[in-house]
Amino acid sequence: MFTADDIKYIGVQDKITDLFESQYPLPDGVTYNSYVILDQKVAVLDTVDARFCDEWLQLLQSSLGQRQPDYLIIHHMEPDHSAGIKAFADKYPQAKIAASAKAFAIMKGFFGTDFADRQLKLSEGDVLGLGRHSLRFIAAPMVHWPEVMMSYDEQTGTLFSADAFGRFGVPTANCSPIDEARRYYIGIVGKYGAQVQAVLKKASALQLTGICPLHGPMLAGESMRKMLGLYDTWSSYRPEQQGVTVAYASIYGHTGAAAEKLAEMLAAHGVQTQTFDLARCDMYQAVASAFRFDKLVLAASTYNGDVMPAMRAYIQALTDRGFRDRTAAFIENGCWAPTAARVMRQMLQDCKDIRFAEPAVKLMSDLDDGSAEQLRQLAEQLK
Ligand SMILES: Cc1cc2nc3c(=O)[nH]c(=O)nc-3n(C[C@H](O)[C@H](O)[C@H](O)COP(=O)(O)O)c2cc1C
Ligand SMILES: [Fe+2]
Ligand SMILES: [Fe+2]
Numbered sequence: 001m002f003t004a005d006d007i008k009y010i011g012v013q014d015k016i017t018d019l020f021e022s023q024y025p026l027p028d029g030v031t032y033n034s035y036v037i038l039d040q041k042v043a044v045l046d047t048v049d050a051r052f053c054d055e056w057l058q059l060l061q062s063s064l065g066q067r068q069p070d071y072l073i074i075h076h077m078e079p080d081h082s083a084g085i086k087a088f089a090d091k092y093p094q095a096k097i098a099a100s101a102k103a104f105a106i107m108k109g110f111f112g113t114d115f116a117d118r119q120l121k122l123s124e125g126d127v128l129g130l131g132r133h134s135l136r137f138i139a140a141p142m143v144h145w146p147e148v149m150m151s152y153d154e155q156t157g158t159l160f161s162a163d164a165f166g167r168f169g170v171p172t173a174n175c176s177p178i179d180e181a182r183r184y185y186i187g188i189v190g191k192y193g194a195q196v197q198a199v200l201k202k203a204s205a206l207q208l209t210g211i212c213p214l215h216g217p218m219l220a221g222e223s224m225r226k227m228l229g230l231y232d233t234w235s236s237y238r239p240e241q242q243g244v245t246v247a248y249a250s251i252y253g254h255t256g257a258a259a260e261k262l263a264e265m266l267a268a269h270g271v272q273t274q275t276f277d278l279a280r281c282d283m284y285q286a287v288a289s290a291f292r293f294d295k296l297v298l299a300a301s302t303y304n305g306d307v308m309p310a311m312r313a314y315i316q317a318l319t320d321r322g323f324r325d326r327t328a329a330f331i332e333n334g335c336w337a338p339t340a341a342r343v344m345r346q347m348l349q350d351c352k353d354i355r356f357a358e359p360a361v362k363l364m365s366d367l368d369d370g371s372a373e374q375l376r377q378l379a380e381q382l383k
Pocket of ligand 3: 078080081163214215
């Protein structure tokens with residue numbers, strides 16, 4: 001799998017954490033990837049989450065054999081990758097810690113020390129020669145934190161890409177790799193499309209043969225080309241394909257039933273649709289779906305002159321991530337004074353290039369002849 005025999009994988013599988021960043025469900029777990037390059041100099045690349053540091057240190061020790069590490073390279077200071085720095089530093093006092101200046105500042109916050117006497121400060125373009133391998137550092141600010149660096153192994157053409165190009169799910173999981181990469185990217189980095197575009201530009205100048213992200217499998221060949229293409233699409237906010245996301249938040253179920261009915265009509269027209277009950281689903285699957293397709297239907301009950309809280313949270317999650325360049329449509333419901341459609345439209349008003357499909361469907365409690373006709377008209381507009 002790896003592009004050189006002297007690069008060893010020492011990552012771990014997390015099958016116990018329920019929510020990544022306390023937000024994103026992990027039904028198939030996640031990996032924290034770490035590598036050791038056993039060249040003339042020995043470099044360890046990143047650490048792992050706190051719950052797995054003992055396991056990681058054992059993996060490291062058995063890869064090292066009789067050798068000692070010269071460097072610990074930290075690409076990203078988020079705790080899922082940096083929790084083991086202190087334990088490593090204590091165990092291997094002669095090893096230097098290599099990271100960006102910003103990473104050292106963050107290190108001080110986490111560990112009370114920035115390891116001043118053993119720092120190797122890295123900047124864009126610096127090259128760390130290990131013998132056969134030399135790592136060239138590439139700044140990747142805000143992909144996903146400000147201090148992030150990637151490194152490019154000039155000998156093998158491998159990019160150690162930090163969080164970029166990663167995904168949820170352990171390798172043995174029976175999940176869709178693309179769906180899990182999309183849910184991961186849109187959820188975690190989606191807001192920073194411009195910064196991802198900048199990194200893609202830098203990557204296009206490299207002779208890439210493989211990408212080693214900090215989560216999920218290593219990418220090479222077709223899987224790498226496909227992921228680079230998807231990152232270009234996602235980070236420029238273009239829809240990946242035609243289709244409709246139908247997301248609803250319904251108190252008693254009438255709005256949900258209308259939304260499901262619309263989805264059935266669209267499916268009958270041969271339109272690809274995904275339907276989400278926002279009160280019950282993993283909201284970030286619905287977020288990822290909205291970025292995947294070119295059309296979005298928002299269906300919600302009115303709630304205290306506003307909109308159902310689950311829908312408010314959903315639209316906020318979309319706008320937080322720069323949602324744009326899509327067609328949006330509304331279904332609202334209320335017994336006495338529906339306001340949901342107005343609120344939902346207002347929440348989208350600052351998004352760029354949103355086209356609204358008409359009519360907005362209005363239910364006064366349950367579908368009647370008039371609202372059923374509106375629903376049919378909307379299906380015609382969206383097919
Ligand atoms: C706490 C609460 C607040 C509500 N506020 C409003 C309101 O401000 N205006 C309105 O027309 N209906 C309001 N409703 C009524 C629902 O919007 C209405 O029953 C709607 O038909 C529910 O659709 P559903 O069956 O899809 O949940 C409220 C209901 C609840 C439980
Ligand atoms: Fe991160
Ligand atoms: Fe991460």
